[in-house]
Amino acid sequence: MEGIKQLLASNIRRFTMIIALVGIIILFQILTHGILLTPLNVTNIIMQNSYIIVLAIGMMLVIITGEIDLSVGSVAAFVGAVSGVLLVSWDLPVFLGIIICLALGALIGAWQGYWVAYVNIPSFIVTLAGMLIFRGLTLVVLQGQTLAPFPDSFRKLSSSFIPDLFGNGELQLFTILIGLIFTVIYIVSEFSIRKKDIKYGFNTLSMPLLMLKIILLSVVINLFTYILAQYEGLPYVLLILVALVLGYTFIMNKTVLGRHIYAVGGNANAAKLSGVKTKRMKFLVFMNMGILAALSGMIFAGRLNAATPQAGNLFELDAIAAAVIGGASFTGGIGTIFGAVIGALVMGVLNNGMSLMGIGIDWQQAIKGLVLLAAVAFDVLNKNK
Amino acid sequence: MSVDSPILEMKSITKRFPGVKALDDVNLNVQQGEIHALIGENGAGKSTLMKVLSGVHAYGTYEGEIIFNGSLCEFKNINESEELGIVIIHQELALIPELSIAENIFLGNEQQKNGVINWSETLVKTIELLKKVGLKVDPEEKIKNIGVGQQQLVEIAKALSKDVRLLILDEPTAALNEEDSENLLNLLVELKEQGMTSILISHKLKELLKVSDSLTVLRDGQTIQTYHLSSQKITESIIIKDMVGRDLTNLYPERKKVIGNEVVFEVKDWSVYHPLDPNKQLLHNVNLKVKKGEIIGIAGLMGAGRTELAMSIFGKSYGKKISGELYKGGQKIKLNDVSEAIKHKIAYVSENRKDYGLILIDSVRKNLTLSNLKKVSNKNILNMNDEIVEAESIKTKMNVKAPSIEQVTNHLSGGNQQKVVLGKWIFTDPDLLILDEPSRGIDIGAKFEIYKIINELAEKGKSIIMISSELPELLGMCDRIYTLCEGKITADVDIDEADQETLMTYMTQSWRS
Ligand SMILES: Nc1ncnc2c1ncn2[C@@H]1O[C@H](COP(=O)(O)OP(=O)(O)OP(=O)(O)O)[C@@H](O)[C@H]1O
Numbered sequence: 001m002e003g004i005k006q007l008l009a010s011n012i013r014r015f016t017m018i019i020a021l022v023g024i025i026i027l028f029q030i031l032t033h034g035i036l037l038t039p040l041n042v043t044n045i046i047m048q049n050s051y052i053i054v055l056a057i058g059m060m061l062v063i064i065t066g067e068i069d070l071s072v073g074s075v076a077a078f079v080g081a082v083s084g085v086l087l088v089s090w091d092l093p094v095f096l097g098i099i100i101c102l103a104l105g106a107l108i109g110a111w112q113g114y115w116v117a118y119v120n121i122p123s124f125i126v127t128l129a130g131m132l133i134f135r136g137l138t139l140v141v142l143q144g145q146t147l148a149p150f151p152d153s154f155r156k157l158s159s160s161f162i163p164d165l166f167g168n169g170e171l172q173l174f175t176i177l178i179g180l181i182f183t184v185i186y187i188v189s190e191f192s193i194r195k196k197d198i199k200y201g202f203n204t205l206s207m208p209l210l211m212l213k214i215i216l217l218s219v220v221i222n223l224f225t226y227i228l229a230q231y232e233g234l235p236y237v238l239l240i241l242v243a244l245v246l247g248y249t250f251i252m253n254k255t256v257l258g259r260h261i262y263a264v265g266g267n268a269n270a271a272k273l274s275g276v277k278t279k280r281m282k283f284l285v286f287m288n289m290g291i292l293a294a295l296s297g298m299i300f301a302g303r304l305n306a307a308t309p310q311a312g313n314l315f316e317l318d319a320i321a322a323a324v325i326g327g328a329s330f331t332g333g334i335g336t337i338f339g340a341v342i343g344a345l346v347m348g349v350l351n352n353g354m355s356l357m358g359i360g361i362d363w364q365q366a367i368k369g370l371v372l373l374a375a376v377a378f379d380v381l382n383k384n385k
Numbered sequence: 386m387s388v389d390s391p392i393l394e395m396k397s398i399t400k401r402f403p404g405v406k407a408l409d410d411v412n413l414n415v416q417q418g419e420i421h422a423l424i425g426e427n428g429a430g431k432s433t434l435m436k437v438l439s440g441v442h443a444y445g446t447y448e449g450e451i452i453f454n455g456s457l458c459e460f461k462n463i464n465e466s467e468e469l470g471i472v473i474i475h476q477e478l479a480l481i482p483e484l485s486i487a488e489n490i491f492l493g494n495e496q497q498k499n500g501v502i503n504w505s506e507t508l509v510k511t512i513e514l515l516k517k518v519g520l521k522v523d524p525e526e527k528i529k530n531i532g533v534g535q536q537q538l539v540e541i542a543k544a545l546s547k548d549v550r551l552l553i554l555d556e557p558t559a560a561l562n563e564e565d566s567e568n569l570l571n572l573l574v575e576l577k578e579q580g581m582t583s584i585l586i587s588h589k590l591k592e593l594l595k596v597s598d599s600l601t602v603l604r605d606g607q608t609i610q611t612y613h614l615s616s617q618k619i620t621e622s623i624i625i626k627d628m629v630g631r632d633l634t635n636l637y638p639e640r641k642k643v644i645g646n647e648v649v650f651e652v653k654d655w656s657v658y659h660p661l662d663p664n665k666q667l668l669h670n671v672n673l674k675v676k677k678g679e680i681i682g683i684a685g686l687m688g689a690g691r692t693e694l695a696m697s698i699f700g701k702s703y704g705k706k707i708s709g710e711l712y713k714g715g716q717k718i719k720l721n722d723v724s725e726a727i728k729h730k731i732a733y734v735s736e737n738r739k740d741y742g743l744i745l746i747d748s749v750r751k752n753l754t755l756s757n758l759k760k761v762s763n764k765n766i767l768n769m770n771d772e773i774v775e776a777e778s779i780k781t782k783m784n785v786k787a788p789s790i791e792q793v794t795n796h797l798s799g800g801n802q803q804k805v806v807l808g809k810w811i812f813t814d815p816d817l818l819i820l821d822e823p824s825r826g827i828d829i830g831a832k833f834e835i836y837k838i839i840n841e842l843a844e845k846g847k848s849i850i851m852i853s854s855e856l857p858e859l860l861g862m863c864d865r866i867y868t869l870c871e872g873k874i875t876a877d878v879d880i881d882e883a884d885q886e887t888l889m890t891y892m893t894q895s896w897r898s
């Protein structure tokens with residue numbers, strides 16, 4: 001009992017986030033009479049939100065350093081437009097096109113990072129300018145028109161599925177197998193961490209609690225892949241997302257770089273006097289945001305199978321909302337990648353559920369706004385207690 | 386003054402934080418019209434007790450009773466306690482740097498009519514209040530442009546503007562030099578003569594004994610004793626014994642002096658200009674050297690340029706147009722940023738732990754390892770296990786009082802925060818350690834411990850530069866003392882020839898005509 005209490009107390013933020021997500025899922029599952037969790041719709045939710053999740057990860061880093069990026073929607077649109085020109089109009093090889101677009105994203109991020117980090121212009125201003133600049137450039141590049149269609153291999157990135165290697169029958173067995181492999185890797189790592197902790201004499205979760213955690217997570221992972229397997233299996237974009245989440249979580253928690261990024265947001269002066277290259281960190285975080293915005297723009301363009309001038313409208317707000325719902329603090333230094341993903345999913349399930357119910361865009365906007373406010377208010381009140 | 390007319394009674398106060406019992410059945414009686422001193426080690430619970438009293442920790446989050454002026458108090462926030470005239474000046478000053486003195490004094494209590502501020506009335510009243518606290522500055526000057534000592538007086542003026550009946554000062558003199566401290570204490574005595582009651586928290590025993598009427602000692606969250614100084618004969622050593630629970634005969638630990646001949650670090654012709662005003666030269670051709678195993682001191686008045694000197698050396702962290710040369714172990718070195726300084730095994734412990742030393746939202750562990758993550762990582766990937774082991778070991782070595790290394794540093798008492806900052810720099814294993822006011826806000830026991838650690842480092846052959854406003858501290862610890870006046874070194878005094886008077890003379894030897 002003591003153990004559970006402690007676990008709850010130290011992870012309260014994480015638990016409330018997950019509970020909120022689960023609550024919203026259950027709510028809409030009931031309200032939509034079970035449509036929400038059908039295989040087709042679950043697949044849809046992932047694909048519809050993939051580009052927001054990508055942005056939310058980058059935005060989380062930006063907010064952790066105590067900054068903000070309002071330009072991501074425009075940057076995504078701009079890069080999407082450029083990808084249209086490269087791949088549709090010029091017929092460049094897809095691989096080359098993708099590389100050029102990612103490099104372009106890095107360049108844009110570096111441009112904004114330079115003004116923020118080295119010239120000390122508030123990021124709000126720099127990226128507000130960026131929002132206008134790159135939206136304008138999108139129009140220039142597309143000359144007000146829509147470019148389509150993209151080559152098939154480019155569209156794979158965002159809208160197709162890993163082929164089922166054992167491909168017969170109703171169920172995508174390969175997907176289920178991957179789920180199982182993932183589960184095994186997870187369980188092994190959980191136990192190896194525990195072994196190390198015991199070796200060093202650190203506190204560990206009690207055995208029953210650990211078992212509970214393992215069983216719960218294993219069930220969730222496999223239920224998820226089972227649902228996906230009933231439709232078309234694993235979308236490529238999900239693999240990209242999983243890789244991003246694992247990669248960035250590793251960087252933020254386990255590397256010197258990640259520690260330095262948190263330190264800059266926690267107290268830039270103290271970080272600087274501790275030998276952290278604060279300017280370089282901010283610069284890198286903005287550059288990273290540029291790359292992820294480029295990726296997001298390409299996924300979106302691929303999904304739409306078109307480069308359009310309106311792409312990425314209000315993406316920045318969705319990304320910021322996701323990060324904030326996921327526990328980011330605007331004073332900097334606080335937030336996790338995991339949180340950003342949960343936050344993005346909360347927004348995504350809300351969108352999807354309300355659409356399924358036939359609620360109009362007008363009310364959807366208003367309700368999302370209220371949820372954002374409620375999430376943060378809950379957090380603030382909780383802290384004051 | 387009769388002994389049984391308490392204005393304040395705090396009865397059996399118990400306050401718990403997750404993992405800590407900060408106050409355990411504490412009693413405090415304060416008489417009408419007295420200065421009541423509160424003393425105790427870092428983390429003893431002094432600040433917490435005052436926060437309970439003023440409603441920062443709301444009624445219901447603690448156990449026990451507070452009786453003020455004969456009536457039971459259940460404050461839910463600061464406003465409610467201020468309404469009854471209980472005003473607290475916190476350990477960390479709460480003035481807004483960009484606002485003027487007058488605006489700060491009447492912040493939240495604006496002189497207004499229908500929401501429109503009456504500036505002439507505000508100014509007139511401010512001038513009156515400033516006169517009362519003996520501050521001769523323009524009421525429209527911005528807070529950021531006046532010294533800490535003056536800021537402290539502004540805080541008091543602000544308190545006086547609120548019709549205060551009980552004034553609580555949490556370590557008001559910690560950041561002040563002797564002259565400013567004197568001023569402030571005299572002011573308190575003056576206010577007392579006009580009938581004001583105050584509670585004064587400080588680690589400086591001498592000043593407490595000088596001005597207070599009663600004195601309560603806290604230790605580990607419990608009341609040990611209350612002394613009435615008018616009727617009892619009390620000495621410093623009695624109080625120290627109450628505070629730390631044992632005798633502490635010598636304030637400065639012994640050290641085996643093993644000073645080598647080899648000069649480890651040398652500064653030549655160091656000049657620095659103000660970062661915002663490139664015509665204002667702050668340091669003029671400073672020269673100094675430190676030998677292996679030597680502790681040198683830098684003495685100087687507020688504004689002499691001590692911190693500016695240290696920070697400009699430490700990876701050009703302060704100032705513009707820096708010129709001059711640095712030598713380490715005979716080699717000329719260039720330190721363009723902090724990471725280069727760390728690479729050359731130089732460390733700097735800032736005088737301002739909250740703004741420049743710690744990341745307050747982070748844990749003890751993360752703070753301790755931040756400057757030397759290399760030691761707990763491999764190819765830039767952290768080894769958490771190593772990190773925990775190292776952090777635990779520094780925590781034990783520095784005797785940091787915290788429930789665990791995962792405790793957020795914001796929740797540590799001031800002295801323990803200081804130990805974390807010092808520990809963090811010792812973890813970088815420096816050859817040269819620059820300490821800027823290392824014992825500010827630290828209790829006598831902890832000071833002794835920190836001095837011991839400094840001595841050990843020196844015995845191991847490390848070199849130390851110590852900046853301090855407390856001359857006795859420099860005299861007790863150093864082998865040689867440089868005096869700095871208006872940005873210039875005015876003397877290099879061997880410890881055998883140094884005393885307060887000599888140092889003072891050089892420190893005030895203005896070289897500008
Ligand atoms: N908000 C908090 N959360 C958790 N622990 C706290 C909090 N505030 C204080 N503490 C703990 O309570 C104890 C008493 O702290 P307090 O700040 O009252 O000490 P103090 O006597 O004022 O010390 P100092 O002389 O260093 O200022 C310490 O162990 C501290 O870590």
Ligand SMILES: [Mg+2]
Nearest residue numbers: 431432476799
């Ligand atoms: Mg205190």
